[in-house]
Amino acid sequence: xxxxxxxxxxxxxxxxxxxxxxxxxxxxxxxxxxxxxxxxxxxxxxxxxxxxxxxxxxxxxxxxxxxxxxxxxxxxxxxxxxxxxxxxxxxxxxxxxxxxxxxxxxxxxxxxxxxxxxxxxxxxxxxxxxxxxxxxxxxxxxxxxxxxxxxxxxxxxxxxxxxxxxxxxxxxxxxxxxxxxxxxxxxxxxxxxxxxxxxxxxxxxxxxxxxxxxxxxxxxxxxxxxxxxxxxxxxxxxxxxxxxxxxxxxxxxxxxxxxxxxxxxxxxxxxxxxxxxxxxxxxxxxxxxxxxxxxxxxxxxxxxxxxxxxxxxxxxxxxxxxxxxxxxxxxxxxxxxxxxxxxxxxxxxxxxxxxxxxxxxxxxxxxxxxxxxxxxxxxxxxxxxxxxxxxxxxxxxxxxxxxxxxxxxxxxxxxxxxxxxxxxxxxxxxxxxxxxxxxxxxxxxxxxxxxxxxxxxxxxxxxxxxxxxxxxxxxxxxxxxxxxxxxxxxxxxxxxxxxxxxxxxxxxxxxxxxxxxxxxxxxxxxxxxxxxxxxxxxxxxxxxxxxxxxxxxxxxxxxxxxxxxxxxxxxxxxxxxxxxxxxxxxxxxxxxxxxxxxxxxxxxxxxxxxxxxxxxxxxxxxxxxxxxxxxxxxxxxxxxxxxxx
Amino acid sequence: xxxxxxxxxxxxxxxxxxxxxxxxxxxxxxxxxxxxxxxxxxxxxxxxxxxxxxxxxxxxxxxxxxxxxxxxxxxxxxxxxxxxxxxx
Numbered sequence: 001x002x003x004x005x006x007x008x009x010x011x012x013x014x015x016x017x018x019x020x021x022x023x024x025x026x027x028x029x030x031x032x033x034x035x036x037x038x039x040x041x042x043x044x045x046x047x048x049x050x051x052x053x054x055x056x057x058x059x060x061x062x063x064x065x066x067x068x069x070x071x072x073x074x075x076x077x078x079x080x081x082x083x084x085x086x087x088x089x090x091x092x093x094x095x096x097x098x099x100x101x102x103x104x105x106x107x108x109x110x111x112x113x114x115x116x117x118x119x120x121x122x123x124x125x126x127x128x129x130x131x132x133x134x135x136x137x138x139x140x141x142x143x144x145x146x147x148x149x150x151x152x153x154x155x156x157x158x159x160x161x162x163x164x165x166x167x168x169x170x171x172x173x174x175x176x177x178x179x180x181x182x183x184x185x186x187x188x189x190x191x192x193x194x195x196x197x198x199x200x201x202x203x204x205x206x207x208x209x210x211x212x213x214x215x216x217x218x219x220x221x222x223x224x225x226x227x228x229x230x231x232x233x234x235x236x237x238x239x240x241x242x243x244x245x246x247x248x249x250x251x252x253x254x255x256x257x258x259x260x261x262x263x264x265x266x267x268x269x270x271x272x273x274x275x276x277x278x279x280x281x282x283x284x285x286x287x288x289x290x291x292x293x294x295x296x297x298x299x300x301x302x303x304x305x306x307x308x309x310x311x312x313x314x315x316x317x318x319x320x321x322x323x324x325x326x327x328x329x330x331x332x333x334x335x336x337x338x339x340x341x342x343x344x345x346x347x348x349x350x351x352x353x354x355x356x357x358x359x360x361x362x363x364x365x366x367x368x369x370x371x372x373x374x375x376x377x378x379x380x381x382x383x384x385x386x387x388x389x390x391x392x393x394x395x396x397x398x399x400x401x402x403x404x405x406x407x408x409x410x411x412x413x414x415x416x417x418x419x420x421x422x423x424x425x426x427x428x429x430x431x432x433x434x435x436x437x438x439x440x441x442x443x444x445x446x447x448x449x450x451x452x453x454x455x456x457x458x459x460x461x462x463x464x465x466x467x468x469x470x471x472x473x474x475x476x477x478x479x480x481x482x483x484x485x486x487x488x489x490x491x492x493x494x495x496x497x498x499x500x501x502x503x504x505x506x507x508x509x510x511x512x513x514x515x516x517x518x519x520x521x522x523x524x525x526x527x528x529x530x531x532x533x534x535x536x537x538x539x540x541x542x543x544x545x546x547x548x549x550x551x552x553x554x555x556x557x558x559x560x561x562x563x564x565x566x567x568x569x570x571x572x573x574x575x576x577x578x579x580x581x582x583x584x585x586x587x588x589x590x591x592x593x594x595x596x597x598x599x600x601x602x603x604x605x606x607x608x609x610x611x612x613x614x615x616x617x618x619x620x621x622x623x624x625x626x627x628x629x630x631x632x633x634x635x636x637x638x639x640x641x642x643x644x645x
Numbered sequence: 646x647x648x649x650x651x652x653x654x655x656x657x658x659x660x661x662x663x664x665x666x667x668x669x670x671x672x673x674x675x676x677x678x679x680x681x682x683x684x685x686x687x688x689x690x691x692x693x694x695x696x697x698x699x700x701x702x703x704x705x706x707x708x709x710x711x712x713x714x715x716x717x718x719x720x721x722x723x724x725x726x727x728x729x730x731x732x733x
Contacts, residue, residue, distance in 0.1 A: 062696075073703040079693045130697075155703035157710075195678070203678045211689065229708030 057194045057202055061187025061214025062150060063171055066164060066178075069258075069437060072225040073155055075164055075178070075270075077171070077187075080151040081133035083124040087117045089143030096141045100124060103135045115143075126169060127151045152178075154270045160228055161268035162283040163382070163435075175273075175281060177436075180381040181219050184439070188214040220438040222258035227251055230548045231261035235523065238541040239265045242506070242528035248285040248414045249523045251545065252422050254511075257431040259380075259418075260519075286382045289389055289411035290505045290524065293489025294348045294471075294534070296407030298424060298458050300357055301345055303368040305454045309359045312342045312457050316355045323351045328399050330354055345461040346470035348486060350406045357405030362393035365404060371430065371449040372420040374412055379432045379443045388412035407489055418522045421509050425517035428455035456515070459483060463514035472508065472535050475543045479557050480550055483514030484542065486534035491527065503527050506537035512546055513556050521545050588624035589617040589636065597636055607633045614638035 037045070066075040083104070090096055097112035104111075104125050114122050126149065128136075133146055152167045165176020173182035194202045231249045239247040251261040264284050268276050282288070304310050321335035332349050344352030357365065369375060374388040389411040396404065403409040415433060423430045428450030432443045462483035466472040471486040487507035490499040507524035511517040523538040523545070531537050550556050589597040594610075597617050601608045606628060612618075618639035622632075704710060715721075 072706075073699065076696065076700055076703075078696045078700055153700055155700050156707045157704075159707065159709065201679075201682070203675075203682050211692075225708065229712075233712075 053196055054193050055196050055202060057192060059190045059192065059211060059214060060150070061189070061211055061216060063152065063167070063187055064185040064216035064218045066185075066219045066221065068221055068223045068225045068228075069260075070224065071220075074160060074221070074223075074225070075152060075154050077150045077152050079148050080127040081130070081136075081146045082126040082149045083128060083133075083136060084145055084147060085115055085122050085124055086120060086143050086145070087115050087122060088120065090115050091142050096144060099139050099141060100136070100144070103132055103139070104128065156225065157271065158267035158269040159225065159232065160223060160262065161270050162264045162281060163223075163262050164270055165383075166270035166273040176270075176283065176383065177219065177221075177381065178270075179383050185216045185219060187216040190214055217439070219436065222253075222260065222434055222437050223262065224260045226552070227549065228261040228263065231263040231545060232265070232267065234541045234544050234548075235263045235265045236267070238523065238538065239525055239528075242525055242530050242537050244506075244525040244528040244537075246284060247523065247525040248288075249521070249541065249545065250285055250414055250418045251522075251549070252418050252433060252520045254422050254425045254431070254517045254520060257419065257422050257426075257433045258437075259433055259435050262435070283382060283384075285414040286378065286380065286385050287413065288526075289386060289413060290526070291409070291411050291489040291492065292407035292417055293487035293505065293507065294350075294406055295417060295485050295487035295507055295509050296410075297345055297348065297353050297405065298462065298485060299368055299372060299420065300353055300360060300365060300405040301341060301461070302424070302450055302454055302458055303360045303365050304341070304356045305457060306368070306450065307360060307364060310341050310356065312461065313340045315340050316344065316352045318344070318349050318351045318355075321351070323354065325354070325402060326397070326399055330402060342461050342464060345458075345485070346464045346468060348406075348465075348471045353405040354402035357401050358398065360405075362396040362401050362404075365401070366390065366393040369410075372423055373430060373432070373444075374416050374420065376444075378413070378415040378419055379441075380415065380435045381441060382435070385415075386413060388416055407487065414522060414524055417509065418520055421511060421520045421522070423449060424455060424458060425511045425520060426455075427452040459511065459515055459517065462511055466510075467514070471533075472539055474535060475508075475510075475539045477543065477546065480512055480546060481514040481558055482510055482512045482543070482546055483517070484508055484510040484539075486539065487524075488532060488534045502532075504532040506532050506534045508534045508538035508542045510542040510546055513558075518553070518556060519546075519549055521549070584628055586620075586622060586624055586626045586628055586634065589620050590624075592617055594636070594638060601634055601636075604628055605630050607631055609633055609635045610638060611635055612638040614640045616640060 063077040065073055065077075068074055083100070085096075087093075093112060093115040097108055097115055100106070100111045101108040106125065111124060114124060124144070136144065136146060150171055152171060154161070154164060154166075163176055165173060165178040165180075167173050167178050171186065173179040173185065178185070196202055231251060235247050235249040238244075247265045249261065249263040250259065252259050262285055264282070266280050268280050273281065305312070310316075315338045318332060318336035318339050320337060321332040323330045330350050332347075332351050334347065336343075336347060336349050336352070339347065339349055339352050341352075341356065343349075344356070369388070369390060375390060377385045377387050391400070391410070400409050419431070419433045422433065428448055430444070430447050430449045432446070434443065462485055463481065464470055464483075465486070466475050466482050466484050472484050475482060475484065485508070487505070487509070489505045489507070491503040491505060492498070493500040493503075505524055505526055506528050507522065510519075510521040512519055512521075521542045523541045525537050528537045546556075587600060589600075594615050594617060598608060616639055617636050619637035621635040621637075
């Protein structure tokens with residue numbers, strides 16, 4: 001019994017030790033394995049895990065918007081999907097290509113070729129519409145992926161196209177303001193490391209910057225979209241009517257040189273920039289040099305008046321329209337005898353201005369042109385701006401000097417000319433043109449370049465051009481005092497030399513109100529075919545533009561008219577007048593148009609007060625039939641046809 | 646001896662508690678990161694849509710589009726003698 005118990009105890013001990021050794025061996029093995037994994041393989045495994053769970057990603061800010069002076073969007077960036085393929089993952093390439101070709105409206109063969117490519121990555125189509133992206137997503141095609149990119153759009157279409165420029169598919173500004181302000185507009189990019197979970201979702205732990213912080217800054221222009229649209233409309237009609245090659249129309253504010261409209265024709269739509277030729281993309285107002293013709297005459301007169309060579313009433317003999325100087329003959333359109341300086345500008349006499357030029361001399365005239373900014377680039381942030389083409393004055397012959405007086409033999413851009421007229425109209429203070437309101441850019445100093453008295457004298461001459469029997473007499477406006485200068489310049493023949501037969505640049509610069517100007521409007525048409533005089537070709541367009549501006553800025557009307565709005569009953573038609581004549585009581589205007597009510601009430605010299613919005617009178621106070629008294633107050637409540645009480 | 650054992654148990658309890666807190670915080674951070682990511686994506690989508698709608702609005706109000714619509718509905722620019730200036 002004792003023996004059995006001893007034997008059992010020995011066996012138990014042996015089993016215990018065997019089990020213990022077994023466990024120790026297992027633990028030892030585990031420890032050895034842990035040691036091996038942690039210390040020998042450790043760095044490699046950590047690197048592999050990191051590459052699986054952590055990914056380098058980037059956040060891209062949006063490119064800034066371009067806005068007009070009233071906040072209307074001219075250019076903005078929106079997100080769009082792009083389709084790409086990993087050809088190695090595509091299982092049935094012909095089926096996938098067929099589906100994609102239907103959705104994207106692209107040739108089947110072209111897509112199939114891309115899918116059969118042995119590259120790891122290939123673009124199928126970039127920046128597609130949301131609708132197409134949704135269709136691709138719902139098709140669940142293997143190996144076809146969508147990625148979010150940004151695309152630049154121009155909601156106003158061709159409006160201000162050449163000035164805005166465009167960006168390439170990667171959002172880099174290539175032309176116009178997009179190019180000049182590329183670094184200002186473009187959004188920043190931030191790289192960060194994010195965690196990727198088992199489902200492939202990317203989770204960002206670093207919350208340092210959001211997309212909003214990375215967005216580019218907005219650019220605000222001085223342009224007024226409403227005026228720009230009207231300017232483009234008028235310019236297109238003018239160029240088409242006279243079958244010109246191209247044209248420009250510029251509107252600037254005299255007070256601060258702000259450009260309100262800068263139109264180029266033919267138009268250019270940056271939304272589809274690839275469909276246009278470089279000539280159509282060209283911002284001609286800033287780049288194209290042309291001989292200004294008679295629009296340059298006021299500057300020669302300014303030089304003469306400043307030097308005390310003459311006064312506005314000093315007379316010059318205009319040789320009865322034909323003047324032989326050295327070997328050349330200078331002609332006027334009419335046979336003029338003695339003309340005052342004012343009349344020389346008014347009738348645009350080349351001979352008269354030539355005689356003034358000879359007295360002024362090349363150096364003085366060159367200095368005047370320099371002071372008006374012709375010899376420098378216009379201080380606008382537009383790529384490729386050019387300086388005027390003016391030879392050094394010491395090289396000028398007598399003929400060159402005389403020609404320069406009437407704007408031939410030197411060339412400038414539309415923007416230079418507008419800048420010079422703005423300075424002339426602003427009391428002789430050099431006023432650099434401005435196109436960008438925000439950010440504020442450094443610009444040349446405004447300084448007095450011509451005495452205010454001479455500036456006024458010249459403005460008076462410009463007023464006479466339109467309002468007396470000058471070259472612009474057809475452009476006279478009844479309620480607005482318009483001044484201006486016509487220009488008809490021959491075009492030089494770059495191949496044969498000399499001037500091209502029958503090729504002209506017809507232009508007109510309008511300043512209004514003429515004697516204390518607020519706006520300068522310039523229109524030029526290149527090589528008009530049916531007519532070539534500035535007053536005939538460009539003048540009516542400027543006149544129409546002036547009326548359009550006046551519809552927005554009532555302060556440009558003559559004061560006498562503005563104070564007597566009640567005198568405007570000329571708009572009434574005959575029947576209304578007959579109805580009015582026998583009534584001294586307030587009519588029933590309910591259900592009548594606002595226009596009709598205003599016509600009647602204005603003619604009765606009562607004070608009309610408009611309440612609400614609409615085009616129809618829906619109520620009135622006092623009641624119909626009330627005896628009318630001069631200057632009594634009549635309230636008209638406005639609404640729309642269905643609201644009539 | 647008894648005091649030491651009690652202290653050791655408390656220390657161990659605190660240690661386990663700290664570990665539990667650490668795990669709980671890590672899980673919370675992950676949850677918040679998921680939530681943040683979800684909200685950010687939603688915000689981005691809404692902002693994208695907002696931008697697209699604004700662009701569409703700009704296009705619909707563009708002078709060129711309005712001109713086309715006006716012509717379609719038989720409107721035309723007012724003639725000079727049809728314009729009334731209502732002065733204040």
